[in-house]
Amino acid sequence: MTMGQLTRSRTPRRARSPEAKAERARRLLDAALAALAHTPWPELAVAQVARDAGVAKGTLYLYFPTKESLGLALVDRLMGAWFDDIIVALNACRPPISPAACAQLLVRSTDRHRALVPLLAITGTLLEANVAPAAARAYKAEVLRRTLECGVALESALGALAPSEGARALLHVHALVTGLHRMAEPAPVVKSVLRAPRFAALRVDFATELTFALTALLTGFIASRKPSRTS
Amino acid sequence: MTMGQLTRSRTPRRARSPEAKAERARRLLDAALAALAHTPWPELAVAQVARDAGVAKGTLYLYFPTKESLGLALVDRLMGAWFDDIIVALNACRPPISPAACAQLLVRSTDRHRALVPLLAITGTLLEANVAPAAARAYKAEVLRRTLECGVALESALGALAPSEGARALLHVHALVTGLHRMAEPAPVVKSVLRAPRFAALRVDFATELTFALTALLTGFIASRKPSRTS
Amino acid sequence: MTMGQLTRSRTPRRARSPEAKAERARRLLDAALAALAHTPWPELAVAQVARDAGVAKGTLYLYFPTKESLGLALVDRLMGAWFDDIIVALNACRPPISPAACAQLLVRSTDRHRALVPLLAITGTLLEANVAPAAARAYKAEVLRRTLECGVALESALGALAPSEGARALLHVHALVTGLHRMAEPAPVVKSVLRAPRFAALRVDFATELTFALTALLTGFIASRKPSRTS
């Protein structure tokens, strides 16, 4: 009987409680995330996600009104986790840390959240279309909140950023991450073409270049503050 | 020469000579470029491009085997023009120029080639798919050639880059340009959402941030060389 | 009786008594009627009707097994009211009344029951499909009963119809009402097209034409009897 109850509470046929509904949504996001590991967003079929999550297509639409809102919710989740990860890592440092150390920390965190990067790159192009204004606002509000929070942590860790420059620096981090990813992970055809030795100069190693650029960027942020101190 | 000019201005029904064929291709690219000013790539209809260029749909396919190859040819053209522009601007300077000055030069050049940026952002995701290996190779070879050429000009202008670091720096320029563009130009829904005052921290001014990041980056490139000199 | 009134005014969560159940059904029909004032039947969502009636979707299905049965019940109610109205109006006349007077009486009554007409027009096409045989029989039995009853009133009022021709005349009234309504109320696109002066000949004024046709029809019914009398 206890068994039965457990079984029932684990996988109820109908999600009536808010927790159960959240669980359903989570499963759908899990399925989407897994599928995106081997399928680019435009090729991702809603039907497949639903099937993988073990529900009917219509059920997915009870939780996400459009395909894009599903994608946005996934980005929201992954970005939140990324921010969490960065914050934890930053707080684990004894400030002040050097730009290079901070860059390395950020790159490592990015590496732990590889799945987010390709999605981030299409946010604003493919995902943010076909989403209700309210949903877009909620998403952006969350992004804002977390960016500010993480920005403060960044300021603390570096110890040399002007107030609120942490958030700004994070926007640049995002830009660099997506921009470099695009160059590091081209379409399969291009990837195989670039394997030829003569194309060495066009091959981009994501971690190496990101570390380099972030170090330069953070150094720049700190330098841009220094003058005002000396003056 | 007179003949050639006449031929070009007459635009015969059938393009027999290489010049006439190149003219046809040019017209198609012109039409595509004009259409892309108000239509995002996925919404761009091949039929519309052909119609705008004054030819039948099938004719377009005589010059570009796929929609993507058309896009790639356009990127090729625009990127070439951009590289030309940068090279001219760099050569017009009396070296060495400061990273800040160089960044400003690059941003201005980018601004003169606004049309390229959104296309660049989807290269590798949408454009480089569905292209024959040979076409991809040719495109990448051209990119390589121009990148190296422009990289050398960059090295000369800055006067403080390690050999072949100019090309590498240009890859970063590309990454920053596309990465920041994505954040500066979101979908219409998002754009209107971000207009609210509370979202000020998420609004990105393309030119400002690009200038800042490029300055930092170039400074970093120069700094990364210095140590090896002093040691 | 006091109890019943209380119960009805309280609208308990669960309808146990027959009165309470009838009240529930009535509310659902009210909601459907209100919605149909601005939404055509195919666009009418069952969920919306339930929501408007303040019950859950599933509850509606406790009272009406299909969407169509809901529509049919509504037609039943409205047609009953229409018949009532006609009978009252006919009984208020001092027979015999002229065909023209009778036609006018019928048109006025139709005008007081405008909501029924578009529904009547789709009965038999959209409504009578997907209904259980038993429900269809019950509905038709009711229609028969009221038609015969109203037919007798019509015979009395006109004073010159052969027995049982009243019911037959009413069938023609229905046909004319729905047939003319279809022409008088086309889709919005067509309506705006027909506003052009050149289309005057295709514009149909419902009341005018219905009056004319009914007068002719009733005259015809009376005339068709006379010969048999004189012969």
Next chain:
Amino acid sequence: MTMGQLTRSRTPRRARSPEAKAERARRLLDAALAALAHTPWPELAVAQVARDAGVAKGTLYLYFPTKESLGLALVDRLMGAWFDDIIVALNACRPPISPAACAQLLVRSTDRHRALVPLLAITGTLLEANVAPAAARAYKAEVLRRTLECGVALESALGALAPSEGARALLHVHALVTGLHRMAEPAPVVKSVLRAPRFAALRVDFATELTFALTALLTGFIASRKPSRTS
């Protein structure tokens, strides 16, 4: 060789000439008409029509921009044929003919064009939605032209209609045809229900009732003119 040419000209793979294109459209309309004999309009699948016509789905959309425009074109064709038939029949009479004779003529013509009637009944509800204003205008212009033309023929045949009342009478004919058809051809469930003897009064024989109503109507039209003469 003559054979080959014949074969080729009969069923060319591509319809390039206007004639060939008209032929293609005709085939599609034929297929739709055939399908509508056993499938009601809402259930009619575009894919099926295309398949029956021996072309791909996309080809159908080269000729008809929406499903509704296909339906409207079919109505246009059938209504034109009906009008032709009526005109021929009217012109074959020696005027003046009696209302009863004229009614019989019209009923016979209707009977020869049975396929049109159910379509006519949904024109304005299902068909005239989702059609471009220009298409709706063209359709209505054609209807107007033919109605006026046929109206004149009707006036000639009856010899006793006020000018332009012929067209008006035809609108009533349409109304009666569709209104009575609705009652004579209910959904299968209802039809079987009505077979029970007790429901005899609700059974409508299309031809009988239409003849009766049209006779009355035309008599009414003529009568409505007479008074003005005597006065």
Next chain:
DNA sequence: TATGAATGAGTGTTCATTCAT
């Protein structure tokens, strides 16, 4: 060469109905 008619795979979304709770 040029044309443009033909192709047909591909998919997000709705909504009447059911049924576990």
Next chain:
DNA sequence: GATGAATGAACACTCATTCAT
């Protein structure tokens, strides 16, 4: 009795690409 979460069949339409003419 009431609920509302789950279902899943059903479908018009687009558009890059091909190929008969």
